Amino acid sequence: MARWITWTTQEDRRGWACSACSWEYPVPSLLNDPEAKSAYDRLAHAKFAQHDCASYAKKQDPSQDEAFSDRVRKLIARGYKPKDAVDLILQEVQLEYRNQPKAVEKARAEAEEFLRNLRQGRI
Ligand SMILES: [Zn+2]
Incomplete structure (x- = not known):
């Protein structure tokens, strides 16, 4: 699990x-x-x-399956820079799901979307 x-x-x-x-x-x-x-x-x-x-x-x-963005937000709330938080969670997901490339892909897509929303001031 x-x-x-x-x-x-x-x-x-x-x-x-x-x-x-x-x-x-x-x-x-x-x-x-x-x-x-x-x-x-x-x-x-x-x-x-x-x-x-x-x-x-x-x-x-x-x-x-806590949402990727929720996990990132928790770290940001702790004082992490958004970009660092996204990188950190992405690394964790890659470890957690090393046998499930689809899950890693999904997280990567969510990470990109999160950063895109952030750049556009939507978060
Ligand atoms: Zn445990």
Whole structure:
């Protein structure tokens, strides 16, 4: 099953989470330094890659096929530049769906559309 790392905000908890299981990597609440933040993000992505979904409870309501643009928007909301956010999600999709070229193609098309809309000020 495809999984991806997603940003989650739940009441008092914020952090990275898995789309498929209950794995979470909460952000320390007093993390304001940009360098510390990016170190945290890198660590979270590494931990995410290592975790085994089978060892965690399944998500009760798996957000399957979360729209590409929603994933990009979450990153932009975190302060990523739109272009960087699109690149990052595209990379993740290529990993998630490495055996499904059609899904990668679809994501690529959505990425282009997103950037086109952005350039034309429609987002
Ligand atoms: Zn997982």
